[in-house]
Each structure stands twice: as structure tokens, then as C-alpha cells.
Amino acid sequence: MCFADDHGLAFLAVLIKCSPNLEKIKLKINTFHMWCENGISSAILEQYSDVWFEHLNKLKIISFRNFKAEMEFVKFILARSPKLKKVSIYSAAKSDQELEMLKVLLQAPPVEIGVY
Template identity: 45%
Template sequence: MQEICIYEKTLIRLLSGCPSLKRLTINSDGSTITDIGNFTIVDLFECLPVIEYLSIWFYIVMFFGPDRLPKELPTTMVHLKYLCMIHICFHHEYGLRFLALLIRSSPNLEKIKLVILEDMLFEIIVTGSYTIKDFSNIKFEHLKELEILNFSNEENELEFVKLMLAKSPVLKELKICFLSDALDKEVELEISKIILTSHCASPVVKKTIVRG
């Protein structure tokens, strides 16, 4: 679903009528989802009991009661293997909180892809109280691949990568793509050095770092 105009309740009704849905992509900046009713992000994910592949824009959380985000979903998404979050912002009030919610509720994830939002595209940036420390009790026992696009070394980005490396014992591939022209070459080299020399729980992880 891409840029469709829909009510919250209609979206929930549509998804709840598809109990065998395994793949879902919702690409929307939120302007095409109309707030009506009292639905939360929990209601959305309760409609996806057997989801295996999920690609979702971060904006959607703003239309499902972001101030009521739980630490964990009531129903664990045990079937989810691939998670892609687009336009995630690590220093937005709900950025890390939403990401932690999805990862903590998906114990069998094998691949995570994050497309970080460029600041110029975000009108309101708010630093929240949720930090990288809130990921410390999350296990990544099945994660094999981590891909991050538009990496710019903003607050928490580098710490997130280091934590993932340290807590992913079967990780096979790490891909980092720097945001083009966001950093000078010396800074990129320093960040690359830190990532390449960071402790890895997996003995076979391949690290690839490029400029976008």
C-alpha cells in the first residue's frame, strides 16, 4: 500500500480480514491516513499474526497514538523474519522507542533494514528520553543481516550499530551506507574504523561500508 487515502478504522478492518497475510508494505508519510476512532499501533499489529515480511514508514506511528506506545506488543510477532523501517529518525521523540518496540516483539528477525531520515525532510525534530540503553535487554539470536542507509553519525546511530554487533551472535553481514556529502572524508574514515574494529559476537560477520 503506497500513498493510499484511507481511514484508520478502514485500514484496521482491511488487515484484520487477512489473517494469513505474510507480506505487507505500507509506504505513507501519514498524510493519506485519516484519524478516526481510537486505534493504537497495537491494534495495527494485532491484525498481523503470521506476518513474515514487513516494510513500514516511521510516520505511521504518529497516527496510531504515539504517546501510548507500549514497550512490548501483547502478541509476539514470532513469524516476522524481515523488518524494513523507512524514514526512521534516531533523535525523534518516538524514533528509538518505535524501533525498540518492533525489534523486542520480533524475536526471530533475520534481517533488519533501516533507511534513516535526512534532517532536511523532517519538519519537527525532538530528542526524546528513549535512548540506546533501552535496547540493552533485547536479544538478537537469529539476526543474520543488518543494513542501514543514510548513515550520518547523528546521536545514537553509531552506538546502535556497536550494540547490534555485540549482541548478534549469528550475524553474517553488516552494510552501512553513509548519507552522501553529510560527512567529510576524515569523519567517515574515523567512523568506519570504529565500526570495523568494534567487538562482534559473531566470528563470521562481513562489514561493508560505502558512501551513498
């Protein structure tokens, strides 16, 4: 998955919307692209505010760097997954960003969150 442009985020949102019985998501974020924050990511996710992940119980993200689009996506999933039990995030963020990232993630509904 590449969040370097909003095409990847839009594709992921549509793919998930078309998979209502999805139980697990394993997402590896592509770290080879230069990052640009363009502010469109939250607008894309707002288009899918009616999407609920009724069966999702595990979320695993590899190479998470705490960029805005990545965090918006995680918050989107957390807010719309009532049966989510376990979130594993393998961080590629700088150590000073990890504390900020944990603060945001721990505000989510009760779920087991591990950052590695």
C-alpha cells in the same frame, strides 16, 4: 526511520524486541529532519539491554550519517546479534567522518562490514 527525536529510536527498539525471530533489518534513515543531539538515545537503549537478536544475520542501513543516536543503535545491534554475518552501511556522512565511523564499527565482533 527518523532519529531526529527519541520517539523513533524507542519505537524501533520495541519493534525489534517484539520480533525475536527477525533475520534481516533494512533501515533507511530519514535525512530530511534537522538533527539534534539530546543525549537520551543511550538511555533508551539501556532499557533494552536484555534484548538479544538470536536470528539476525543481515543488517543494512541506508543514509547513515554517523550521528550519535545512529551509531549507538548500530553498536547496540552489533553487540546483541551473535549470528550477524553481514552489515552493509550506505553512508551519507562527510568523508572525514567516515574514517571515524569505520574505526568504531571495526571494533565490533567479527562480521563482514561494508561501508558504501
